[in-house]
Amino acid sequence: xxxxxxxxxxxxxxxxxxxxxxxxxxxxxxxxxxxxxxxxxxxxxxxxxxxxxxxxxxxxxxxxxxxxxxxxxxxxxxxxxxxxxxxxxxxxxxxxxxxxxxxxxxxxxxxxxxxxxxxxxxxxxxxxxxxxxxxxxxxxxxxxxxxxxxxxxxxxxxxxxxxxxxxxxxxxxxxxxxxxxxxxxxxxxxxxxxxxxxxxxxxxxxxxxxxxxxxxxxxxxxxxxxxxxxxxxxxxxxxxxxxxxxxxxxxxxxxxxxxxxxxxxxxxxxxxxxxxxxxxxxxxxxxxxxxxxxxxxxxxxxxxxxxxxxxxxxx
Amino acid sequence: xxxxxxxxxxxxxxxxxxxxxxxxxxxxxxxxxxxxxxxxxxxxxxxxxxxxxxxxxxxxxxxxxxxxxxxxxxxxxxxxxxxxxxxxxxxxxxxxxxxxxxxxxxxxxxxxxxxxxxxxxxxxxxxxxxxxxxxxxxxxxxxxxxxxxxxxxxxxxxxxxxxxxxxxxxxxxxxxxxxxxxxxxxxxxxxxxxxxxxxxxxxxxxxxxxxxxxxxxxxxxxxxxxxxxxxxxxxxxxxxxxxxxxxxxxxxxxxxxxxxxxxxxxxxxxxxxxxxxxxxxxxxxxxxxxxxxxxxxxxxxxxxxxxxxxxxxxx
Numbered sequence: 001x002x003x004x005x006x007x008x009x010x011x012x013x014x015x016x017x018x019x020x021x022x023x024x025x026x027x028x029x030x031x032x033x034x035x036x037x038x039x040x041x042x043x044x045x046x047x048x049x050x051x052x053x054x055x056x057x058x059x060x061x062x063x064x065x066x067x068x069x070x071x072x073x074x075x076x077x078x079x080x081x082x083x084x085x086x087x088x089x090x091x092x093x094x095x096x097x098x099x100x101x102x103x104x105x106x107x108x109x110x111x112x113x114x115x116x117x118x119x120x121x122x123x124x125x126x127x128x129x130x131x132x133x134x135x136x137x138x139x140x141x142x143x144x145x146x147x148x149x150x151x152x153x154x155x156x157x158x159x160x161x162x163x164x165x166x167x168x169x170x171x172x173x174x175x176x177x178x179x180x181x182x183x184x185x186x187x188x189x190x191x192x193x194x195x196x197x198x199x200x201x202x203x204x205x206x207x208x209x210x211x212x213x214x215x216x217x218x219x220x221x222x223x224x225x226x227x228x229x230x231x232x233x234x235x236x237x238x239x240x241x242x243x244x245x246x247x248x249x250x251x252x253x254x255x256x257x258x259x260x261x262x263x264x265x266x267x268x269x270x271x272x273x274x275x276x277x278x279x280x281x282x283x284x285x286x287x288x289x290x291x292x293x294x295x296x297x298x299x300x301x302x303x304x305x306x307x308x309x310x311x312x313x314x315x
Numbered sequence: 316x317x318x319x320x321x322x323x324x325x326x327x328x329x330x331x332x333x334x335x336x337x338x339x340x341x342x343x344x345x346x347x348x349x350x351x352x353x354x355x356x357x358x359x360x361x362x363x364x365x366x367x368x369x370x371x372x373x374x375x376x377x378x379x380x381x382x383x384x385x386x387x388x389x390x391x392x393x394x395x396x397x398x399x400x401x402x403x404x405x406x407x408x409x410x411x412x413x414x415x416x417x418x419x420x421x422x423x424x425x426x427x428x429x430x431x432x433x434x435x436x437x438x439x440x441x442x443x444x445x446x447x448x449x450x451x452x453x454x455x456x457x458x459x460x461x462x463x464x465x466x467x468x469x470x471x472x473x474x475x476x477x478x479x480x481x482x483x484x485x486x487x488x489x490x491x492x493x494x495x496x497x498x499x500x501x502x503x504x505x506x507x508x509x510x511x512x513x514x515x516x517x518x519x520x521x522x523x524x525x526x527x528x529x530x531x532x533x534x535x536x537x538x539x540x541x542x543x544x545x546x547x548x549x550x551x552x553x554x555x556x557x558x559x560x561x562x563x564x565x566x567x568x569x570x571x572x573x574x575x576x577x578x579x580x581x582x583x584x585x586x587x588x589x590x591x592x593x594x595x596x597x598x599x600x601x602x603x604x605x606x607x608x609x610x611x612x613x614x615x616x617x618x619x620x621x622x623x624x625x626x627x628x629x630x
Contacts, residue, residue: 031614039611052367168483260605260615265591267619269584271630276580290575296354299346300575304582312627315586 005033008135009040013108016135020110023127037134042256044076044133045243048142048158050183055166056190059226060235061141065101067236068139076132076140077101079111080125080154108132123266126157126259155183156262159255160242162235164188165204167196181207184219185242188235192223217245275311282311320348323450324355328423331450335425338442352449357571359391359448360558363457363473365498370481371505374541375550376456380416382551383454391447391455392416394426395440395469423447438581441472441574470498471577474570475557477550479503480519482511496522499534500557503550507538532560590626597626 007015019037047064049057065075101107110132112125129140144154154161163184187204189197204221211219220238224231246252276282289303298306305315322330334352362379364372380390416422425447427440444455459469469476478499502519504512519536526534535553539546561567591597604618613621620630 034614034616035608035611038608038614042609256609257605260608261601263615264601264604264608264618264622265588267616268587268591268623271619271623272583272587273580276583286576286579289579290572293350293353293575293579294357294571296350299349299353300578301349301582303579304586307579308583308586308627312623312629314627 001031002033005031005036009036011136013105016108016131019131020128023131024112024124037131038260039134040136041130041133044129044137044140045160046129046133046140046142046158047239048144048154048161049164050144050154050161051164051188055164056226057143057164060162060164060188060190060224060232061143062101063226063229063232064141064236064239065107067232069104069106073138074136075101075107076129076135076137077107077109078125078128078132078140078142079109080121080142080144108135108137120266120270122153122156123263123270126263126266129157130259130263156259159246159252160239161185162188162239164190165200166191167194167200181211185214185217186235186238187219187221188231189221189223190226192231193225193228197223215251216249217242272308272311276307279311282307285310316346317348320346320351324351326451328420331423331446334446335443338446339427339439352446353575354449355451356445356448359444359452359455360475361444361448361455361457361473362554363459363469363476364479365459365469365476366479366503370479371541372458372479375477375479375503375505375539375547376458377416378541378544378547379456379551379554380422382547384419384421388453389451390416390422391444391450391452392422392424393440393443393447393455393457394424395436395457395459423450423452435581435585437468437471438578438585441578441581444472445574445578471574474561474567475554476500477503477554479505480515481506482509482515496526500529500532501550501553502534502536503546504536504538505541507546508540508543512538530566531564532557587623587626591622594626597622600625 004015004018008019049061051057061077065077068075102109110128112121112128125142129142132140142154142158161183163181163186165187167189181204187208189201189204191197192201201221201223208219208221213219222231222234222238224235226232243252246255276286286307289298289307292298293300293303309315319330319333323334364376366372376392380392383390417424425443427436427443440457444457447455457469457473476498478496478501480502482504496519502523504516504519506512507516516536516538523534523536528534537546537549537553539550541547558567561570591601601622604613604622607613608615608618624630
């Protein structure tokens with residue numbers, strides 16, 4: 001492990017990939033050498049790109065990546081979205097279209113396996129971002145779609161959140177009021193050359209006018225057409241503006257700390273579950289308690305207390 | 316508490332509401348009397364209705380509710396969806412449209428607060444369903460939308476999952492392949508009087524033909540027009556067919572046990588977090604460790620182990 005970390009710190013991309021794979025595969029990373037990874041992280045701007053499927057999030061990410069590169073920023077892309085062309089399931093066509101960034105050695109692309117990762121997805125995604133951050137990426141773009149009920153909170157994982165919609169999302173505007181409206185720092189109407197773009201823009205503006213600022217930031221809305229690159233420059237400016245805002249307010253540091261704190265808590269949970277389900281006797285006990293709850297002999301809360309007593313000797 | 320439970324078991328709807336509120340507000344329900352609640356549950360058919368915003372999930376739930384009522388089934392509706400008309404944020408218009416079920420004393424409607432409940436949402440929703448189940452509801456309809464990144468796994472919470480789409484979702488079919496396709500037991504093309512319904516139906520069929528059965532169940536797709544009630548009878552039959560299938564295969568019992576098991580594990584996690592963050596000294600320690608991770612003095616994993624040692628005396 002020590003050799004791996006040392007190669008990682010020297011900028012060996014294969015060591016970076018290997019480290020990420022270890023995290024993804026639940027390998028125990030209990031090694032002192034890792035301290036240096038966490039020490040080096042904390043600079044990257046983590047940008048979440050979210051919105052329904054089919055709104056062009058990936059194309060937008062592609063264009064933003066190319067724009068960031070013109071300013072010599074090193075980019076990581078993490079797709080927490082089984083529908084993303086960045087995932088293994090992508091159609092070849094998408095990959096060909098995006099080969100500019102797929103073939104760029106300075107752009108690191110990683111997709112997270114969301115199925116089966118329930119419960120650990122937040123922890124793993126954050127850790128993958130941490131590793132890319134420590135590896136020297138200046139910007140990490142996290143693509144996420146909510147539809148699959150992934151147990152993943154983008155507001156925790158990212159510093160800046162872009163909510164992407166299309167003119168046809170208009171019907172859903174009432175719905176959006178309650179859901180996505182609360183999490184966006186910047187709203188993007190993509191495919192804005194289509195009919196209805198101005199209407200949805202005004203509608204979102206209308207909703208935002210009645211919303212409170214987010215920690216002092218007043219969310220904005222703008223139009224893009226990612227394929228023709230229209231509006232991408234403006235979006236790029238706004239994204240950087242939001243980062244500067246976070247830094248000035250001390251929020252950038254705060255978010256970083258919150259993420260570490262949640263990572264520690266997540267590891268505690270994992271250790272607890274592993275202690276229960278990884279041990280034959282306690283796993284049996286859990287099954288017995290389950291049966292006894294259904295028989296009316298114990299409540300789930302009481303059972304949880306008994307199990308904690310069993311594994312830690314006290315509750 | 317004992318009095319409350321006793322009134323609950325006698326069918327007092329106000330006691331039921333009170334119990335649900337206690338769960339929602341994180342009240343400690345550490346009471347022996349609750350054992351009887353868990354003992355009584357386990358009969359209800361839990362049906363998850365999921366899909367993007369704007370596809371008519373609520374109208375479909377309304378029609379299914381009315382159909383179930385014709386067979387004298389008692390219904391509970393739980394909305395884990397900030398955009399649902401069943402939530403407090405609903406427009407008055409929606410409520411008026413649905414007054415048939417809003418005003419029906421036999422239909423119990425409850426919406427879950429999803430914002431701020433992150434982390435505890437699965438536990439709370441399951442517990443609310445447990446209470447409604449024990450109260451004697453035959454069917455519990457759980458409405459959920461994934462867009463808000465709620466930390467909630469409908470595949471855990473429900474026995475049967477309906478994925479609702481509209482003809483316009485056609486564009487997203489490629490996307491759906493990877494996400495929603497895996498979780499649906501029954502796919503519903505709602506608003507099927509609109510153009511493109513047959514095309515999306517065939518597309519979904521095509522995808523399903525290449526998918527493996529779900530624990531022996533071959534997912535199906537059908538068309539509805541909830542407002543005109545077309546297709547609702549067929550959907551109703553299929554939903555009941557899926558329940559019979561689960562029962563015959565022993566899956567209905569299994570899912571019930573899995574839910575109880577996860578409830579116990581969730582309570583353990585909550586207790587752990589409460590122990591850390593609810594105590595000034597350990598909360599301070601967590602903050603100190605956070606700082607030390609950033610300084611490169613400790614890894615998050617090691618910090619988590621130290622914290623467990625601190626609160627439980629061993630790791």
